Amino acid sequence: MTASRRGFTLIELLVVIAVIATLIGLLLPAVQKVRAAAARASCTNNLKQLGLAAHHYHDVRSALPPGRGFPAPRIFSPHAFLLSLIEQSGLEAAIDFTQPPADYTAPGVSYSGARNYPAATTAVKVLVCPADPAGGRVSGSAYGGTNYAANTGSGTNGGSLTAADGVFFLDSAVRLTDITDGTSGTALFAERPLGGGAGDTDPRRVMIELPGATDPTPAACGGGGAWNPERGAKWIVGNYGNTLYNHADGPNPPHPDCTNATQQKGRMAARGNHTGVVMVGFADGSVRAVATGIDPVAWRAMGTRAGGEVVID
Numbered sequence: 001m002t003a004s005r006r007g008f009t010l011i012e013l014l015v016v017i018a019v020i021a022t023l024i025g026l027l028l029p030a031v032q033k034v035r036a037a038a039a040r041a042s043c044t045n046n047l048k049q050l051g052l053a054a055h056h057y058h059d060v061r062s063a064l065p066p067g068r069g070f071p072a073p074r075i076f077s078p079h080a081f082l083l084s085l086i087e088q089s090g091l092e093a094a095i096d097f098t099q100p101p102a103d104y105t106a107p108g109v110s111y112s113g114a115r116n117y118p119a120a121t122t123a124v125k126v127l128v129c130p131a132d133p134a135g136g137r138v139s140g141s142a143y144g145g146t147n148y149a150a151n152t153g154s155g156t157n158g159g160s161l162t163a164a165d166g167v168f169f170l171d172s173a174v175r176l177t178d179i180t181d182g183t184s185g186t187a188l189f190a191e192r193p194l195g196g197g198a199g200d201t202d203p204r205r206v207m208i209e210l211p212g213a214t215d216p217t218p219a220a221c222g223g224g225g226a227w228n229p230e231r232g233a234k235w236i237v238g239n240y241g242n243t244l245y246n247h248a249d250g251p252n253p254p255h256p257d258c259t260n261a262t263q264q265k266g267r268m269a270a271r272g273n274h275t276g277v278v279m280v281g282f283a284d285g286s287v288r289a290v291a292t293g294i295d296p297v298a299w300r301a302m303g304t305r306a307g308g309e310v311v312i313d
Contacts, residue, residue: 039131040274040289043147043191046126047281050148050189053085054078055176055285063175067150067168068161068238068264073100073111077243078150078168079127079235086126094119101236102143120144120236127235131273132193138233139197146235146243147194148281149268151187154303155248158215158265159240165304167283168244170264176283180306183283187302190245190270190280195231203256204271207231207241210260216267221258231257240266247303251278252292 058064065081074097083092095101095116102113102120113120121142128136129147137145152159153166161170167179167188179186196205208221209228234242240259245268249255252271259266270290272278277289280302290299301309 039129040279043129043131043274043279044287046129047148047189047191047279047287048285049086049126050079050082051281051283051285051287053082054188054283056085057082058176063173064167066170066172066238067152067164067166067244068170068172069097069101070171072106073104074098075104075238076101077236077238079124079146079148079243080238083124086124088124088126091119091122091124095236101238102234104237116236120234124235129191129273134194134196136194138195138230139200141197141230141233143234143236145194145232147191147232147273148189149192149232149243149245149270150189151303152240152244152246153305154300154307155246155267158217159246159248159259159267161239161244161264164246165307166246167305174305178305179283181301181304181309184286185302186283186305187247187270188281188283190251190278191273192232192245192269192271192278193273195229195233197229200229201227203254204252205229205231206256207268208256208258209241209263210258212260213262213265214260216258216260216265218267221267222255225258228259239263240268244268245270247300250292250294250296250299251290 054064065078069076099115100111100113101116104111123136123144127146132147150168151166152169153164167174193205200206207228208225210225241263248267249269253269257268270278276292280290281287
């Protein structure tokens with residue numbers, strides 16, 4: 001006698017496939033949540049490292065680094081001055097701080113960043129949030145980018161980088177004792193997504209760039225200008241387009257960031273890749289998640305170093 005084998009019927013096979021699909025559907029959101037939590041933890045750690053580096057810099061030089069180096073063409077970012085303190089001593093040693101950090105044009109003159117091009121095109125892991133799908137570079141750009149911008153202040157006077165009321169601005173040398181609003185309530189760095197590169201028009205990633213030295217008022221920013229899709233493209237350059245932000249607008253606003261061609265005035269917001277919040281590093285070295293719907297008055301108070309406000313978050 002021979003035994004016959006009974007195979008799966010089509011209905012049974014379909015039931016098994018449906019069960020597997022259901023299990024995958026149940027597991028996938030959990031996996032995504034775990035990944036999002038891990039990315040947020042990594043982002044928090046990066047901001048904490050930048051905050052600690054700023055404190056170490058202050059310990060040595062009795063002041064925090066400038067938001068934009070001075071005089072021209074030495075317009076380096078705070079990030080460039082902190083490299084040796086975030087385990088990037090070799091990269092900092094490769095920078096010639098007497099030369100331009102990258103190619104740029106000022107009224108009547110063009111500067112070449114060829115000397116610092118090898119350093120400027122180096123990606124730095126601590127400066128990149130893993131929640132940003134851009135992966136540390138703006139699409140089409142050879143430069144190393146950053147998701148972390150330094151706070152220039154409340155954004156008054158068009159967000160001018162000259163004598164701004166925050167912590168980082170043109171030729172700044174702010175001491176911790178100058179932060180009379182309290183270091184626990186004054187922002188140092190906040191996150192924002194990188195621009196998407198040529199062709200991107202997503203208002204969460206692109207900037208409106210107004211011509212010349214036009215003041216970036218809400219009316220001007222809402223009335224024209226050109227798309228600039230390279231926000232955050234160069235961690236080495238100290239300006240609004242690359243490494244600076246302010247508190248003129250609340251976190252994650254629905255409208256695009258706005259600056260002018262000089263990128264020394266702007267309405268450049270903190271923006272998170274994490275649902276409903278933006279991660280902010282404060283001057284006491286702490287990192288906190290700030291809700292998108294935070295009271296605008298409290299948010300602007302976090303931007304100033306000596307505004308006399310009481311911050312309640």
